Amino acid sequence: MNLKLKNLSNDNLISDLKDIVCRERELLTKLLHYLKEVEQRRLYAQKGYDSLFSFIKALDLALERLDPENKPSNSRRKPSQPKMKPTLTPAPECKAKRYIPQKIKRQIWRRDKGKCQFKDKRTGQLCHSQYKLELDHAWPYSLGGSNTVQNLRLHCRTHNQYRASLIFKSSHLLQ
Numbered sequence: 001m002n003l004k005l006k007n008l009s010n011d012n013l014i015s016d017l018k019d020i021v022c023r024e025r026e027l028l029t030k031l032l033h034y035l036k037e038v039e040q041r042r043l044y045a046q047k048g049y050d051s052l053f054s055f056i057k058a059l060d061l062a063l064e065r066l067d068p069e070n071k072p073s074n075s076r077r078k079p080s081q082p083k084m085k086p087t088l089t090p091a092p093e094c095k096a097k098r099y100i101p102q103k104i105k106r107q108i109w110r111r112d113k114g115k116c117q118f119k120d121k122r123t124g125q126l127c128h129s130q131y132k133l134e135l136d137h138a139w140p141y142s143l144g145g146s147n148t149v150q151n152l153r154l155h156c157r158t159h160n161q162y163r164a165s166l167i168f169k170s171s172h173l174l175q
């Protein structure tokens with residue numbers, strides 16, 4: 001995206017920013033309503049997923065695979081990536097944002113030592129499982145969380161799903 005912000009006056013920059021913040025809030029509310037409706041109609045089941053979470057996860061992966069910068073032709077890409085045809089077409093503006101550079105992924109992997117970083121609130125202990133590790137956004141991506149080292153950590157499949165269900169429940173409370 002080429003926004004040419006340098007040409008904007010200070011006033012225009014601020015008023016545009018206000019406008020964007022406002023629209024982002026509207027979009028977020030819309031997103032939560034759509035998620036709720038998909039959940040209620042159980043559309044994820046029709047598409048062959050066992051939960052709304054797996055459906056959204058597949059959508060996420062599809063978006064990541066469709067990213068032109070994330071193609072296997074990229075020489076640094078591992079050849080062992082499983083091939084899965086994306087079934088959902090993303091809006092063009094989503095593509096760039098989905099991309100998490102390999103460098104960031106490696107940094108997180110090193111920092112988290114290849115183990116799940118989920119912390120049990122009662123015992124204060126980290127899970128440290130190595131089962132199907134995935135990147136988890138501390139502040140959810142769908143709520144504007146960024147793809148930075150600070151906002152990402154490794155979670156095992158169980159805790160990734162657990163977190164997603166919490167996020168989804170809290171999105172219902174916003175209704």
Ligand SMILES: [Zn+2]
Nearest residue numbers: 116127156159
């Ligand atoms: Zn875990």
